[in-house]
Amino acid sequence: MALIGEQFDESEEICGVVASVRPRADKLALWTKTASNEAVQMSIGKKWKEIVDVTDKIMYNFHDDSRSKAGSRSIRYNV
Template sequence: MTDVQAADNSGAQAVRTVLTDPENYNAVHQLNSQWTLWFDNPSKRTSTSTWTANLKEIVTMNTVEEFWGVYNSVAIASDLPNGSNYHLFRKGIRPMWEDKANANGGKWGCLFQRSIGEKVNEHWLHTLLACIGETFDASPDVCGVVFSNRKSCFRIAVWTRSASNKEACETIGRHLKTVLGINHSLEYLPHSDSGKGSANILYSV
């Protein structure tokens, strides 16, 4: 990320960031990539076409300040309706298996019992920050991250670009465990198995 001072006509002035002056900052912190937040509620899905129509693009973020503005304005993850999802994906990648950036990839998924309550919001936030901060060693292979609210659990999944790239996938999986602060194993499933009713575990870390 880089600091970018807002342009104005008043000449040189002291740089004020959102950390030092949340109301009147004149510099922003540019993200290395642009990220788009999406929302959908598959519980309303009856077909592929209606699901696609229900997938809503909310906003694209270019700076740290924009990210925090959006994060603090939308519903917290644990309050999403049952069956719904948040998706944060690199700009230009739709959160769908069929998107060309996702078609040959897969995902690391972590389930949380609903008894965890609002604690799951911390896990979601840490995962979001790892994505926009590009802290994964194989960050270019990270397409996006999904939060799912289900009747029996919460789920956080990180989608990667290439399921055949074992080194990158396992590197991402190991870092995700650190981000989430968990010790149990995580499993990686290829998108090619999605929707088949069963999936082959490709990697485990």
């Protein structure tokens, strides 16, 4: 609902979200446009943690489809 309500300052960067309910652990995936923009990604990650009410550290990385835009290096963010 936060995505629909544009609760993120960088709402133009957010493309979508997927919730997958799995036997071992549920998975939330937030899709963004610009994986290599660290400031935007960190801001989105902090707001995401606030919305889902998580205090533990979370780690996320960009999808393989974005790798060609960011080069061959792997980008991971810890929030």
